[in-house]
Amino acid sequence: MLSKIILIVVLFAITLGIAAYLTLVERKVAAWLQDRIGPDRAGPWGILQPLADAGKMFFKEDFIPTNADKWLFILGPGIAMFTALLTGSVIPWGPDLELFGTKIPLQVADVNIGILFIMGIVSIGVYGIMIGGWASNNKYSLYGAIRASSQMISYELAMGISVITIVMMTGSLSIRDIVDQQHGFWQDGWFSWNVFKQPLAFLIFLVTALAECNRAPFDLPECESELIGGYHTEYGSMKLGFYLFAEYVNMFISSAVISALFFGGYNFPGMDAFSGNTLAILGTLVFFGKTFFFIFVFMWIRWTLPRFRYDQLMHLGWKKLIPISMINLLVTGVVIALTSGWFTKSPKSIETVPAAKKEVVREPKQLSMYNAKHEQ
Amino acid sequence: MIFWLLGGLTIGTALMVVLSKHPVRSVLFLVLTFFMITANYVLMNAQFIAIVNIIVYAGAIMVLFLFVLMLLNLNKTNEPKGSILMTFGAVIAAGGLLTVLVAAIRDAVLAPTMIDANSENAGLVENLGELLFTKYVLPFEVSSILFIAAMVGAVLLAKRDKQTQE
Numbered sequence: 001m002l003s004k005i006i007l008i009v010v011l012f013a014i015t016l017g018i019a020a021y022l023t024l025v026e027r028k029v030a031a032w033l034q035d036r037i038g039p040d041r042a043g044p045w046g047i048l049q050p051l052a053d054a055g056k057m058f059f060k061e062d063f064i065p066t067n068a069d070k071w072l073f074i075l076g077p078g079i080a081m082f083t084a085l086l087t088g089s090v091i092p093w094g095p096d097l098e099l100f101g102t103k104i105p106l107q108v109a110d111v112n113i114g115i116l117f118i119m120g121i122v123s124i125g126v127y128g129i130m131i132g133g134w135a136s137n138n139k140y141s142l143y144g145a146i147r148a149s150s151q152m153i154s155y156e157l158a159m160g161i162s163v164i165t166i167v168m169m170t171g172s173l174s175i176r177d178i179v180d181q182q183h184g185f186w187q188d189g190w191f192s193w194n195v196f197k198q199p200l201a202f203l204i205f206l207v208t209a210l211a212e213c214n215r216a217p218f219d220l221p222e223c224e225s226e227l228i229g230g231y232h233t234e235y236g237s238m239k240l241g242f243y244l245f246a247e248y249v250n251m252f253i254s255s256a257v258i259s260a261l262f263f264g265g266y267n268f269p270g271m272d273a274f275s276g277n278t279l280a281i282l283g284t285l286v287f288f289g290k291t292f293f294f295i296f297v298f299m300w301i302r303w304t305l306p307r308f309r310y311d312q313l314m315h316l317g318w319k320k321l322i323p324i325s326m327i328n329l330l331v332t333g334v335v336i337a338l339t340s341g342w343f344t345k346s347p348k349s350i351e352t353v354p355a356a357k358k359e360v361v362r363e364p365k366q367l368s369m370y371n372a373k374h375e376q
Numbered sequence: 377m378i379f380w381l382l383g384g385l386t387i388g389t390a391l392m393v394v395l396s397k398h399p400v401r402s403v404l405f406l407v408l409t410f411f412m413i414t415a416n417y418v419l420m421n422a423q424f425i426a427i428v429n430i431i432v433y434a435g436a437i438m439v440l441f442l443f444v445l446m447l448l449n450l451n452k453t454n455e456p457k458g459s460i461l462m463t464f465g466a467v468i469a470a471g472g473l474l475t476v477l478v479a480a481i482r483d484a485v486l487a488p489t490m491i492d493a494n495s496e497n498a499g500l501v502e503n504l505g506e507l508l509f510t511k512y513v514l515p516f517e518v519s520s521i522l523f524i525a526a527m528v529g530a531v532l533l534a535k536r537d538k539q540t541q542e
Contacts, residue, residue, distance in 0.1 A: 113501065116424070120431045120435060124434060134446050145448060146447065
């Protein structure tokens with residue numbers, strides 16, 4: 001119990017700290033890609049810049065427009081931040097750590113529907129933007145909110161279908177199981193990471209993750225050249241800070257989810273040479289390394305690609321990504337059915353095949369679920 | 377204890393849906409009601425149903441509701457005044473619904489033999505899927521066909537509107 005509380009507090013601090021420093025990293029990456037120097041006034045290489053920014057945000061006037069819906073105006077940024085932070089609880093950050101004779105799993109909650117939990121929280125995340133944009137009582141804010149919600153609903157579908165293919169291959173909704181199944185780097189004559197088994201699903205997931213985070217080239221809800229500031233036009237002070245901060249937290253969490261689902265999470269080549277706490281610490285470092293790489297990819301894309309037009313965005317979402325992910329799902333299903341011999345067996349034995357197969361797969365899983373339950 | 381607290385909150389938020397003056401607030405309270413129902417599912421160990429309830433209802437359907445309401449931008453000044461006849465009709469319809477519900481609940485068997493809510497894996501995905509594809513496969517497939525029919529119908533209606541406009 002105590003270990004869980006410590007884990008939650010540490011996770012909370014790490015997430016917020018990383019999100020704060022991502023603002024600096026983003027500006028540095030942008031400067032690098034544009035051949036500039038970037039912020040370098042506050043401290044050496046500008047490492048105190050996030051603190052200065054936060055201080056500025058806090059000392060600004062906390063303003064609520066006269067015609068705004070007061071409570072919903074305050075609620076908006078709160079929901080955005082809350083949902084952004086909530087997702088981190090089901091991500092396995094590393095192999096089990098062993099301290100003082102007890103096993104400590106580096107995961108706040110190993111719920112057996114982990115990946116669905118993430119999808120659920122992502123789908124609630126849109127409320128923060130919608131409520132904030134509507135409550136501002138400003139047409140640009142409303143446009144931003146409406147754009148955000150239709151974009152997020154559209155891209156959620158493709159994201160969900162690409163996740164289903166991973167779930168079909170793993171046979172479990174728990175993220176811990178999904179990560180454990182990608183053990184090492186090479187297994188049964190093929191790469192064990194899901195990105196090599198489902199490259200198309202990975203591509204779709206990456207694109208939809210960009211859209212769900214409202215990052216360029218999908219940043220239409222807040223595009224400056226059309227909507228002033230989009231849904232946060234009327235916001236100032238730390239409320240604006242919450243919206244901007246939530247975006248960076250979302251970016252960090254979705255990078256973590258991408259590396260857990262597709263890039264083996266805390267697994268790395270040659271991990272069998274280590275064991276115990278060394279493995280736990282190395283695995284966690286590897287996981288964070290992969291996460292930071294994807295954060296860099298997010299920033300790289302933002303400063304490379306121009307913004308979509310809105311009809312192009314909808315066209316890509318509904319007419320390209322969803323059909324492609326459907327075909328991917330179908331092919332995956334056929335391949336799974338073929339490799340487990342559903343078409344080659346006689347009709348009578350087919351009836352028993354799913355049950356027999358389930359028995360084999362189920363035994364260790366139930367055991368691990370049992371263990372997880374008793375550890376808590 | 378938790379059940380009574382949750383039940384009270386569920387009914388409270390559901391009442392607020394009806395009592396709120398502003399349509400957007402009503403929808404937001406409805407979202408809250410769905411969260412309370414989800415919490416009740418979690419209490420019954422039905423995690424899969426709980427999260428699907430959030431994804432489908434709170435995450436998709438209610439977002440669309442809110443979307444439409446925000447576009448309409450309803451407020452008190454342009455809200456049409458309901459006539460007395462409408463009020464009477466609404467009261468009679470609601471009363472009829474209440475009677476039916478009460479009658480249905482009165483005759484229902486509230487025995488704990490229906491589901492063993494205390495068993496550890498009552499709502500796990502494996503058990504749910506197994507039941508859905510063996511015992512209840514016919515209702516499951518029929519409802520899928522119903523959904524597809526509704527989707528095709530919606531697309532057809534949208535297409536026809538466009539053609540007549542041109």
